[in-house]
Amino acid sequence: VxxxxxxxxxxxxxxxxxxxxxxxxxxxxxxPNRPANLxxxxxxxxxxxxxxxxxxxFALAMCSSEPLVLSGGKDKSVVLWSxxxxxxxxxxxxxxxxxxxxxxxxxxxxxxxxxxxxxGPRGIYLGHEDTVEDVQFCPSSAQQFCSVGDDSCLILWDARAGLTPVTKVEKAHNADLHCVDWNPHDENLILTGSADSSINLFDRRNLTASGVGSPVHKFQGHDAPVLCVQWSPHNRSIFGSAAEDGLLNIWDYEKVSKMETESGGKKSNHPAGLFFRHAGHRDKVV
Incomplete structure (x- = not known):
């Protein structure tokens, strides 16, 4: 499993x-509660x-408002069921x-x-060119969802608009994308984690149908592929990330501009936005 x-x-x-x-x-x-006996x-x-x-x-999500299930796979598709x-x-x-x-x-x-x-599915959505690694529903809409994959793409979908992408960011990172999460407090903010060891914060208002747009900020605090990103359920600006380097990082994007101002534009050894790091794991954190 x-x-x-x-x-x-x-x-x-x-x-x-x-x-x-x-x-x-x-x-x-x-x-039944079956024992794991041979x-x-x-x-x-x-x-x-x-x-x-x-x-x-890997790519699997369930909707917060309706009994909908979303999945992605090696067949490059995003599939929706009720x-x-x-x-x-x-x-x-x-x-x-x-x-x-x-x-x-x-x-x-x-x-x-x-x-x-x-x-069978309610819809099969095609737009990726490689394995779909993660999917998420929009917190405020059962009809909107997003996906990321090994084609380096972030795709936004709307079931009401058909089976093709609404927005496709073709170079969301410089490598495979492993994970995505949608901010439960601000539906415009989406996080992506990649094999390039970075996390990108996107504002979907800055994206066009052709995928033109750039991240609001790139968070760099891992030394290996990022496997998981997740927003805090309690605070709109805080999120966590985990990676193959065994680190669990906690970030606050509202601290980014403050830290950059305090550094006076000089390169800092402390990643902007990072305020806690747990380094107790001995293997990758998924």
Whole structure:
């Protein structure tokens, strides 16, 4: 298992990414508590989300306002599903009728029952030229989301506008992009982390449909590829980053201009915006 994401509307529903094209949905209340003993039958997911044509190993997100799941994979695609499209005990009482508004396209298992249900996507979004490494929903809109990949691109999408990119930043970094996060307090601010060891802060108001634009600031405090970036849920200007160098850095972008002013334009050994560094890990932090 490479990624686990919890459904914000129901903490008992989680999605997992493995070395497989499919996304698995699990209802923790219905799953048996099986010991990890040799010979124990494997648990079966409550729902399988299909749509990728190649392994989708890492890029996975769940929407904060609706039961939507977003994924990216080696097939260069971003895929969107709605758990509402599944009629089972995840959404309805046993034996209840199908809702006329559910839009379910459930596929039954080969034996004719729904013990192994799966659903297809609501949309497959194409715009990347290489593996999609991370995806995120816009905090204020279930219809808007973003993705990054090994093609060095940051792409903004809007499901209402079709299956093609709304904005594509083709050189968001000088190397593969590994991670992205959308500010929950300011929907205009997006962070990206890259194999070039840097973190870029983008303001989407500065981007055009052709991808013209530059980061508000480039944060440099790692010596290896950045694997994770995440905004603070409590403060709009604070975020964390983790990398293959084993470091966990905490940043405040509002301190950048102050630190640059205090340095008088001179090069500083202290990265601008960095105010805490945890160096206790002995291996990469993912």
């Amino acid at each position: 490479n990624r686990i994401r919890e459904l914000p509307q129901n903490s008992n529903i989680v999605a997992t990414h493995t070395d497989s094209p499919d996304v698995y949905i699990w209802d923790l209340e219905s799953q 010979g124990t039958p494997a648990s079966r997911p409550d729902l399988t989300l299909t749509g990728h044509q190649d392994n989708a190993e 758990i509402h499209d599944h009629i089972s005990t995840l959404a309805t009482e046993p034996g209840s009728a199908k809702s006329p508004n559910s839009g379910s396209n459930i596929k039954k298992a080969g034996n004719g029952n729904s013990d192994n249900p799966s659903i």
